[in-house]
Amino acid sequence: MSDGFLSQEEIDALLKGESSSSPAASEDKVELSTMEEDALGEIGNISMGSAATTLSILLGKTVSITTPRVSISTLNEIKEQYPLPYVVIEVSYTHGLVGTNILAMREQDALIIADLMMGGDGSNPPTELSELYSSAVTEAMNQMMGATATSISTMFKKKIDISPPTSTRVDFATDSQITDMAAGSEPIVRVSFRMEVENLIDSEIMQLVSVDVAKEMVGNLMEAMQKAEAPAASPASVPSPAPVAAQSTGQAASYAAPNMTQLKPSQPAPNVVVQPAQFAPLTPGGVPISDTNINLIMDVPLQVTVELGRTRKLIREILDLSAGSVIELDKLAGEPVDILVNGKLIAKGEVVVIDENFGVRVTDILSPLERATNLQ
Structure with a gap:
């Protein structure tokens, strides 16, 4: 140290000592x-x-x-x-x-x-x-x-x-x-x-x-x-032509042509008769069913369910349920019930009693188009 100031060597030594101690x-x-x-x-x-x-x-x-x-x-x-x-x-x-x-x-x-x-x-x-x-x-x-x-x-x-x-x-x-x-x-x-x-x-x-x-x-x-970001290789792309030497001067000048297909000379187009397009009217129609194809699945079992109604409950309300609790549904008394096949709505009906058993009488059945739409 001279004149109360630290030399650069002393500063470096202090810094090295501090870093080694930490x-x-x-x-x-x-x-x-x-x-x-x-x-x-x-x-x-x-x-x-x-x-x-x-x-x-x-x-x-x-x-x-x-x-x-x-x-x-x-x-x-x-x-x-x-x-x-x-x-x-x-x-x-x-x-x-x-x-x-x-x-x-x-x-x-x-x-x-x-x-x-x-x-x-x-x-x-x-x-x-x-x-x-x-x-x-x-x-x-x-x-x-x-x-x-x-x-x-x-x-x-x-x-x-x-x-x-x-x-x-x-x-x-x-x-x-x-x-x-x-x-x-x-x-x-x-x-x-x-x-x-x-x-x-x-x-x-x-x-x-x-x-x-x-x-x-x-x-x-x-x-x-x-x-x-990688560009997809185009199968129709044409390699760029080789550099073309300039003929007007003695120096060679290169030209990089863009990748493009060569255009052929235009040919005279033949006479084409143009008529306005005609479309069939968009009216709902029945869904065609092939008897031959439907016979292949005639023996497939389906689950038929009659749904009285639905409701939504909170978790705490579900936990509070006990014997005797009444759950209010989203349908009025006497309103038709839903008839579901494999979970898909196909008809509506009313509940009846047959020989002490419950049943349902079909009152309204969806059209073939509506049924096909529901099944999709």
């Missing part, structure tokens, strides 16, 4: 390139968009998920940043990919989703996740992960299968382990989404995958994009 700096840092982050963001955006649509159908509410944020993290860092109870759904890829996918949702959000699935309005969810509510949440997230796998399969243009999910309640503040997917200090890829369910939920959900699975996803997406 074990974290000596290890190779796992990073994602900009291309990999964009690819994972696109995968997450499309797949979780399908999951949001599925969840919206299940809840009967508008579900929106924002653009994902992709980052490298560790389970220890996640536990420190989010010291809250979470519901963790873990699925394993069984075909197309190798690894594990984890979806983590706050327990409070899971309780609201469970309350909506059980017929509540979500404004007063239970305080703890009972076995029944846990099953409802697991089913919802199972449907979401299934939709995610379907979207990934479409993007990668290959079959992607997942195992049945396992649901676990994990308190990030106190529980020592979240999953066996990776060690606490091992780098993983975290894809975060902001999820909104109308005015009930405004929170964050996380998708966690190992770095190897993330890079495999990127590779599959790139391969699918390259296959889609």
